[in-house]
Amino acid sequence: MKKLSVLFAAVIMVVSVSMAKAQKLATVDLMGVLNAMPEKKKADTDIKAFLDVKQAEIKKKTDAAQAKFQQYQAEAPKKTADENTAREAEMKKLGDEIQQMQEKAQKDLQAKQDVAFGPIEKKLNDAIEKVAKANGYEFIMDANAGALVYKAGADATAAVKKELGIN
Template structure:
């Protein structure tokens, strides 16, 4: 009986190892693929231009605010209490507007990123799926992921780049 259980254990180990070797796992350098795509480069350029424009608008607003603040601070001793209070309220309003403008810019940027990157992500995922099916990969892991424990299998990066028509 004891020999039978030892034999059964050995058979299970051999079967387990055989099943593990049957799985085809590949790695993919997703960052490399994305950085090689002209669509991604164009989206990055467009998003940077959008961000720069928004930052310029916000800077203009804050420059006006700082100029008024300096003027109001300088003139405060010569103005009445009511005028100083009105000016203080105006400064708070300008500060709130600048903050809202900044929050709106961040929200707009996030929406633009989502719209710009969605077709790129779909194109890459379609290519990954096609390459994985063509090469019978059961798993394709991103080499940049912290979850990657072992990188010894085939690298799917060149095949995905070829599928996308990149270098």
């Protein structure tokens, strides 16, 4: 019975090794490919410009609110309690407006990123799929992913870049 168990274990090992060898595995440096794509460079530039505009708008509103707050603080001793209460309510309203501006800017930025990077991601995924089929790869893993445990397979980065027409 013991010999049968050892024989069975040996057969399982041989089958496992042959199955593992039958699978073609490749890695690709996704960030390297993405950063080399001209479309991504343009999208990054557009998004940075968009973000700069939104941050400037928020800064302008924040600076105006800060100046008004300092003015109100300086004038507070000379004003009535009702006037100071009204000014506090006005400052709270300004703070709420600034917070809403920030939230809207964040949502707008996310929407702009989705629109800009969607076609780039699709193009990259299509190129990876085409390279995988052309070279018989069963798996292509991101070489930078923390989940990568084995990186001795072929590297498809050059083939994907060639497919995309970039260096």
